[in-house]
Amino acid sequence: MNIVEAIGRNALFHPDSPAWIGPPGELTYGQLMGQVAWLASQLAAAGISQDDRVELQVFGARPMIVATLALAYLGAVSVALPKGNRGDGREELARACGVKFIVHNLPADRAQRLGTACPLISxxxxxxxxxxxxxxxxxxxxxxxxxxxGTSSGTTGQPKAMGFTAGALIVGAHLVRTVYPNFPTDRVLIAMGAGMPFAFHYWLRPLYAGAAVTVPETLVARDIFETLRRERITVMITTPSTAVDLANAASKPGSPYAEPTEHLRVLASGGGAITPATQAALRRHVCPGFTVNYGSSEGGLIAVADAALQETDPKCAGRLLPWMELQAVDDAGAPLPAGKTGRLRLRSPTMASGYIGAQAGEDAEGFRGGWFYSGDFGKVARDGRVYLSGRKSDVINLSGAKIDASRVEAVVAQDSLVTECAVLVVPGPRNKDILVVVVAAREPVDKEAIVQRCGDQLGAAWRPRAIVRVDKLPRNEAGKVMRERLRKNIRFGEGSTVQ
Structure with a gap:
């Protein structure tokens, strides 16, 4: 078995069909496999052989795809670590992963910053x-x-390295096609960063189906909308950050993108929460078939909320996929009855095989007994609906009272004008902790109404002291809100006002 084999068969069956549409130009299946085979021979001549672990410091979606497939062609293991330089922790992580070579497309001066621990191949x-x-x-x-x-998204601190097997990838690619069918006639737009941990899985699925992978010039909303129309895109996968940008651009008065394109049948986003107002705007202006994915770097796609479920049960994260086992467990790891809240653990044929390196022995948030124990808390109903109640790392402590930030954010997001929100505890005057809500909204929001609603639904202790409106929340490449960056930017002015 080889993960490249199915793409090679497509290249033989329809060599002139487009495999890649986007910068720096279109590639047919025949051309793609030609580039992969040529690069594989060059890498073999440079000393890379089967089972070698090779770090990729490659920028650009197409070079990343070709290099990753070339390594897989050889049976080598591609290692996708956070982009970085010597001395920032990347070298230590690479060493823990057993990296033997580094393949890159960096200028010479930047390549030197990668260090000299192993040979560099340009x-x-x-x-x-x-x-x-x-x-x-x-x-x-x-x-x-x-x-x-690959690595986790790093929302809980230092990214964790984890391994993925060839069998899990191939099985997962075909299972996900039962949820998001791809056909040879499809054009699938992948609107996310090339270096994201799970992005490569999204690229492989249409290539296995013989469809055309399409990438926009940039992740700016205008470029994405133009690509949707010009290339007659049928399926689009993106992150919450880009989804919010699309909703905002399409919702502006007089926007040329106010009506959905006729060809787009599926728009899917995963990696973070999207407010009901933004979900509604995406269904109205971009794609009526907008879906929200719940998953993790370690477990892959876990549950999906389609448009109907978003409208009828907005608190639901999605319905559990058929091949996924998801259980809420108590502190001792014992399964709880359906509908009871606990820590979520999962098991599936598509999950990562385990952590690698320094994290391999961890069991607090890791792999034990064939299960992955996530940092998420929630419950699973008997009919497969999944409800999240937050993450252990997102619990906020306000003068001894504790609550999950997502509960407060869910109440704030009930405002139809709020497109994004984040809850923070910051030290105020005289070092007293203060609850601050940061919202992104298309228009000024009724701050007093939000404060009142939080008090009514959560209790007086959880009435925000201040609500700060911004244009957009900072998110990492995976779409997670960067709370620490927000926290550092909160300032107190005269009279203890928040800025």
Whole structure:
């Protein structure tokens, strides 16, 4: 088995069909496999062999896809670590992952900052030199062998490295197609950063189906809307941050993007919460078939909330997918009855095989007994609906009283004008903790009404001291709100006013 094999079959069956549409130009399936096979031979000549672990410091979606597939072609393990330099923790993580080579497309001065712990292989140099190299055969890989090492989104601190097997990837790609069908005639727009931990899985699924992967020039809303129309996109996958941008751009008075494109049948977003107001705007202006995904880097796609579920049960994170086992457990790890809230653990044929390196021995938030114990708390109804009550890391402490930030944010998000929100506890005057709500809204919000609603639904202790309106919340590449950055930007002016 090899994860590249299905793409190679597509290249033989319809070599002239588009596989890639986007910068720096279109590639057919035949051309894509030609580039993959050529690069695989060059990397083999440079010393990379089966089972070697190779870090990718590659920028740009297409170079990343070709390099990743070339390593998989050889049976090597691609290691996708956070982009960084020597001395920022990346080298230590690479060493823990057993990295033997680094493949990059950086300028020479930036490549030097990667360190000298292992050989560097420049994609630009390989392309410029065009040395003759013997063609190599596609490696035969065992289903339980690693093909990739990725990292968590890092929302709980230092990103954790985890392994993914070839068998789990192939099975997962075909299972997800039962939820989001891809056909050879589809054009699938992937609007997310090339370096995101789970982005590569989204690219592979349409390539397995013989569809065309499409990438916009930039992640600016205007460029995405133009790509949707010009390329007649049928399926789009994106992050909460980009989804909010699309909703805001389409909702502006006189927007040229106010009406959904006729070809787009599915728009899916995952990685973070989206307010009901933004969900409604996306269904109205971008795609009536907007869906919200709940998942994790370790577990993959877990549950999906379609448009109907969003409207009828807005508190639901989605319905559990058929191949997923999801349980709420108590502090001792014992399963709780359906509908009872506890820590969520999951098991599936598509999940990561475990943490690698320094995190491999962790069991507080990790892999135990075939299960992945997440940091999420919630409950699972008998009919498969999943309800989240927040993360352990998001519990806020206000003068001894504790509550999950997501509960407060859910109440704030009931305002139809709020497109994004985040709740913070910040030290105020005389170092007294103060509850602050940061909202992004298209128009000024009724702050007094929000404060009153929080008090009515959550208790007087959870009435925000201040509500700060911003244009947009800062999010990381995966779409998670960067609370610490918000917290650092909160300032107190005269009379203890918040700025």
């Amino acid at each position: 994609l630009q140099d390989l392309d410029a030199q065009r040395k003759a190299a013997p063609r190599v055969r596609m490696a035969d890989v065992a289903p339980d062998a690693l093909w990739r090492i």
